[in-house]
Amino acid sequence: MLYICTMITKPEILAPAGDMDKLKTALAYGADAVYAGIPKFSLRTRETAFSTESLQEAIEYVHKKDKKIYLTLNIFPHNLKVEAFLRELDTVVPMGPDALIMADPGMIALARDRHPAMPLHLSTQANTVNWAAAAFWRDLGLQRIILSRELRLDEIAEIHARVPGIELEAFVHGAICIAYSGRCLISNYLHFRDANQGTCTNSCRWEYRMAYERGSLLDIEGGQKAADALSAPAEGLVLHESERPGEAFPISEDMHGTYLMNSKDLCAIELIPELLRSGVCSLKIEGRTKSSYYTAVTTRAYRRALDAHLAGKLFDPEDLRELMRLSNRTYTTGFYTRNPRQYGENYEDGLSEGIGEAVAGRVLAYDPGSGLAELEVKNRFSQNETLTLITPEGNRDILPCRILDDKGRNLECAHGGGKNVRIPLTEDPGPFAFLRKKSI
Ligand code: SF4
Numbered sequence: 491m492l493y494i495c496t497m498i499t500k501p502e503i504l505a506p507a508g509d510m511d512k513l514k515t516a517l518a519y520g521a522d523a524v525y526a527g528i529p530k531f532s533l534r535t536r537e538t539a540f541s542t543e544s545l546q547e548a549i550e551y552v553h554k555k556d557k558k559i560y561l562t563l564n565i566f567p568h569n570l571k572v573e574a575f576l577r578e579l580d581t582v583v584p585m586g587p588d589a590l591i592m593a594d595p596g597m598i599a600l601a602r603d604r605h606p607a608m609p610l611h612l613s614t615q616a617n618t619v620n621w622a623a624a625a626f627w628r629d630l631g632l633q634r635i636i637l638s639r640e641l642r643l644d645e646i647a648e649i650h651a652r653v654p655g656i657e658l659e660a661f662v663h664g665a666i667c668i669a670y671s672g673r674c675l676i677s678n679y680l681h682f683r684d685a686n687q688g689t690c691t692n693s694c695r696w697e698y699r700m701a702y703e704r705g706s707l708l709d710i711e712g713g714q715k716a717a718d719a720l721s722a723p724a725e726g727l728v729l730h731e732s733e734r735p736g737e738a739f740p741i742s743e744d745m746h747g748t749y750l751m752n753s754k755d756l757c758a759i760e761l762i763p764e765l766l767r768s769g770v771c772s773l774k775i776e777g778r779t780k781s782s783y784y785t786a787v788t789t790r791a792y793r794r795a796l797d798a799h800l801a802g803k804l805f806d807p808e809d810l811r812e813l814m815r816l817s818n819r820t821y822t823t824g825f826y827t828r829n830p831r832q833y834g835e836n837y838e839d840g841l842s843e844g845i846g847e848a849v850a851g852r853v854l855a856y857d858p859g860s861g862l863a864e865l866e867v868k869n870r871f872s873q874n875e876t877l878t879l880i881t882p883e884g885n886r887d888i889l890p891c892r893i894l895d896d897k898g899r900n901l902e903c904a905h906g907g908g909k910n911v912r913i914p915l916t917e918d919p920g921p922f923a924f925l926r927k928k929s930i
Contacts, residue, residue, distance in 0.1 A: 508778035520793030523558035558588040564613035650769025664776025694751035757821035853923040
C-alpha cells in the first residue's frame with residue numbers, strides 16, 4: 491500500500507467553508523484549513539454552494555494562501571449511489587485536495603485502492619469511540635480520525651497514547667446532534683429525509699405538540715387534556731410542529747410537548763489546552779450552513795485562543811464573549827468533561843439566539859477618495875447608533891454619523907434586506923469586514 495504521511499506538526503484551526511465567500515472569510519480570519527462539501531455526497535447537500543467545477547477554484551485559492559482544504563464525501567451511499575460516488579471520487583482527487591473526509595468503510599477501501607496517495611480522514615459519522623477502532627483505521631491507512639463528539643477528554647488521551655501515528659481532530663464549536671452523530675433517524679422518520687444522505691431537516695430543533703390522531707391539538711400542560719393525552723393509547727397520538735400546520739407525525743411513546751430533542755451548541759474554547767494535551771491536533775468548527783459573519787467571528791475567536799495558548803498566555807475571556815454574541819442555543823462543553831445528561835439540552839425553545847448583538851451589515855467596498863464604505867445591510871441601524879466594526883485584526887467602535895443611499899441622499903436609518911448604503915469610515919477596513927449592532 492502506498493501511503494504518503496503528511497501529518498501536521500502544529501495544531502490547526504479548521505473552519506467550515508459552505509461556499510466560496512465563507513471559505514475566503516475563514517482564511518482571512520485565521521483558519522489554517524477549511525472543509526468543504528462535495529455536491530451530492532456530503533452531509534450538507536441542501537446548502538452547499540460548491541459545484542464540482544467551483545471546487546477546483548476553491549482548492550487553488552486555498553493553496554495559493556498556503557492553507558489546506560479537506561473535502562467531505564461522508565455519506566453512506568446505498569448500492570444505487572456507489573458508482574456515482576466513485577465517479578465523483580475520481581473527479582475530485584485529481585483536483586488536489588489535501589484530504590478527503592469519508593465515513594463508509596466500503597467506500598474508504600475502494601478509495602484506498604483507486605487513489606492510494608490520497609490522504610483520507612475518517613468522518614465523525616463513523617463514530618470512533620475507542621482505541622481499537624482508531625488502530626483499525628490507522629492500519630487501514632487513514633491519516634486522521636475526526637473523533638466522535640461523545641468522547642471525554644481522558645478517553646481521547648487514551649486513544650492518542652495507545653494509537654500513535656494517527657492525527658486526531660475534534661469538534662470545538664457548533665451544533666451537535668441529539669443522537670450519536672449521524673446515527674439519527676428522526677428526520678428520516680418524520681419527513682423521509684435521511685440525515686445520512688445529506689438531507690437532514692434538523693427535526694430535533696422543532697417545536698412539538700401532542701395531539702390525538704384525529705387531529706385535535708392538545709395543550710400538554712393543560713390539566714385534564716394533558717392527562718387524557720398521556721393516558722391515550724400511544725398509537726393514537728401524533729405530533730404537530732408549529733411551523734408545519736396540517737402535518738401530523740405519528741409517535742409511539744409519551745412525550746412532553748416541548749423541545750425534547752434539542753441539543754445545546756458546543757463551545758469548547760476554554761478547553762483548548764486540555765484538548766491539545768489529549769492529543770488533538772485539529773480544532774474543528776461546525777457550521778457550513780451558517781453565515782460568513784458566523785464563520786468570521788468563530789474562526790477569529792478560536793484562532794486568538796489557540797495562539798494565546800501556544801504563546802503561553804492566559805485565555806482572554808473576550809474571545810468567549812465574542813462567541814456569546816453570536817446566535818446560539820446556549821452553550822455546552824458537550825461530553826468533554828462529563829456526560830451533560832439533561833443539561834446538554836435546551837428544552838425551552840429551538841431558536842438560535844445571541845445576546846442582542848445582531849450583524850448590521852457587511853462592508854462590500856471602500857472608496858479612499860470619498861472615505862465612504864459601501865454596505866450590504868443585514869439589520870436596521872441608524873446614523874447615531876454606535877456599531878462595532880469587525881475585521882480580522884480586531885474590533886473597534888464607530889458612529890456612522892451619515893448614511894447615504896445610492897443617489898447620495900441622507901438617510902436616517904438603513905434597513906435590512908433593502909438597498910446597499912454608504913457610510914463614512916476613516917480607513918479601508920479591508921474586504922472581509924462586518925458591522926455589528928451593540929447590545930440592546
Ligand atoms: S435531526 Fe438533529 S440529531 Fe438527527 S441528524 Fe439531524 S441534526 Fe442530528
